[in-house]
Amino acid sequence: MRTRASVMSAAAAAFQREGYDRSSLARISKASGMSVGAVTFHFSSKEELANAVDRKGRSVTLTTVEQACAEPGTALRRLIGLTLHLARLMEEDPWVSAAIRLARERPQVPAWSAVWLPTVNELLDLASENGELRAGTPVGDVATLVEHLTAGAEVHVMYHRTDDDHESAVERMARLWCLILRGFSVDPSGVEPVTD
Amino acid sequence: MRTRASVMSAAAAAFQREGYDRSSLARISKASGMSVGAVTFHFSSKEELANAVDRKGRSVTLTTVEQACAEPGTALRRLIGLTLHLARLMEEDPWVSAAIRLARERPQVPAWSAVWLPTVNELLDLASENGELRAGTPVGDVATLVEHLTAGAEVHVMYHRTDDDHESAVERMARLWCLILRGFSVDPSGVEPVTD
Numbered sequence: 001m002r003t004r005a006s007v008m009s010a011a012a013a014a015f016q017r018e019g020y021d022r023s024s025l026a027r028i029s030k031a032s033g034m035s036v037g038a039v040t041f042h043f044s045s046k047e048e049l050a051n052a053v054d055r056k057g058r059s060v061t062l063t064t065v066e067q068a069c070a071e072p073g074t075a076l077r078r079l080i081g082l083t084l085h086l087a088r089l090m091e092e093d094p095w096v097s098a099a100i101r102l103a104r105e106r107p108q109v110p111a112w113s114a115v116w117l118p119t120v121n122e123l124l125d126l127a128s129e130n131g132e133l134r135a136g137t138p139v140g141d142v143a144t145l146v147e148h149l150t151a152g153a154e155v156h157v158m159y160h161r162t163d164d165d166h167e168s169a170v171e172r173m174a175r176l177w178c179l180i181l182r183g184f185s186v187d188p189s190g191v192e193p194v195t196d
Numbered sequence: 197m198r199t200r201a202s203v204m205s206a207a208a209a210a211f212q213r214e215g216y217d218r219s220s221l222a223r224i225s226k227a228s229g230m231s232v233g234a235v236t237f238h239f240s241s242k243e244e245l246a247n248a249v250d251r252k253g254r255s256v257t258l259t260t261v262e263q264a265c266a267e268p269g270t271a272l273r274r275l276i277g278l279t280l281h282l283a284r285l286m287e288e289d290p291w292v293s294a295a296i297r298l299a300r301e302r303p304q305v306p307a308w309s310a311v312w313l314p315t316v317n318e319l320l321d322l323a324s325e326n327g328e329l330r331a332g333t334p335v336g337d338v339a340t341l342v343e344h345l346t347a348g349a350e351v352h353v354m355y356h357r358t359d360d361d362h363e364s365a366v367e368r369m370a371r372l373w374c375l376i377l378r379g380f381s382v383d384p385s386g387v388e389p390v391t392d
Binding site: 019021022076077080084104111131132133134137138141144145147148149150151152153154155156158159170171173174175178179180181182183184185186187188189190191192194195 | 334346347348351355369370375377389
């Protein structure tokens with residue numbers, strides 16, 4: 001089983017760095033110090049290997065989501081905490097970052113957000129029931145906001161993975177929540193957009 | 197020049213749909229109804245063709261940015277209007293959507309946001325000088341928020357381009373601004389995240 005784990009690690013690194021199309025079984029085998037034959041003993045195709053990495057990334061994510069849900073505090077506080085955990089995973093966890101890229105590049109696979117979006121919605125329903133949201137707040141809009149903030153974190157991580165002194169995605173997410181919660185316009189209703 | 201334009205159109209469609217790696221000069225030639233020889237008369241390589249599509253997408257974006265800046269209203273209002281225009285371009289303009297994907301897939305090329313981020317910063321400086329922002333608002337945080345909202349729109353468009361009845365990225369962006377400007381937490385300071 002050690003061989004299988006080494007192949008999966010090498011594959012996750014390749015998928016995250018090069019993407020699905022540019023990663024070949026030959027290169028992944030070389031990176032894991034094994035023959036192509038030894039690799040295909042465990043994974044018959046690149047697709048099967050990608051599926052295994054993807055499952056691992058989703059399973060790591062799900063564990064983190066469950067932990068974030070079990071933290072103390074109001075539902076909205078736990079939701080915000082969850083987004084910081086997601087940002088950390090994107091940045092630090094090799095399985096998760098590979099799974100995110102694999103999901104983007106393989107349209108037949110559900111988006112990575114499918115793992116955590118149901119929990120975001122549950123926490124928001126709870127926040128709404130508990131009176132944590134202002135009257136009239138559409139719960140779905142807050143879920144959409146979380147999706148956009150997370151997408152921004154993903155792009156940030158993608159562009160700055162190799163920089164040594166970039167701001168962490170977690171700090172960036174925390175800054176955004178502070179800005180959003182405090183508000184920043186002196187005339188909010190005067191600048192609201194109107195679409196036809 | 198009509199040939200050149202047809203090749204560029206076919207290339208933009210291919211790059212947007214299939215990505216850079218999976219698009220070949222042979223397939224682009226076929227889609228534009230020309231021989232590979234006729235295509236390479238205008239563009240010596242796929243890279244050169246991608247560069248031309250990328251330049252066109254950036255130039256369309258720049259024109260829109262300049263128009264959004266010239267609209268009436270406060271700086272913050274124009275900034276929010278600009279984000280709606282960017283969402284529309286992502287969704288509707290074939291050059292822009294191709295340029296966005298090409299920039300994501302070719303790390304040597306600057307991100308698409310490099311076209312509009314300087315204007316976002318100028319509008320925010322103006323909003324700050326004109327007293328449109330609450331005291332103590334870090335201007336850079338609002339710029340970061342704009343980047344995240346735009347990244348979210350990009351992901352939304354990418355996943356729903358082929359759906360017939362999906363919500364438009366423009367409406368989604370407008371919904372988010374309304375939510376953010378109105379605020380949604382009954383206890384904003386109690387849910388602010390703290391990072392170590």
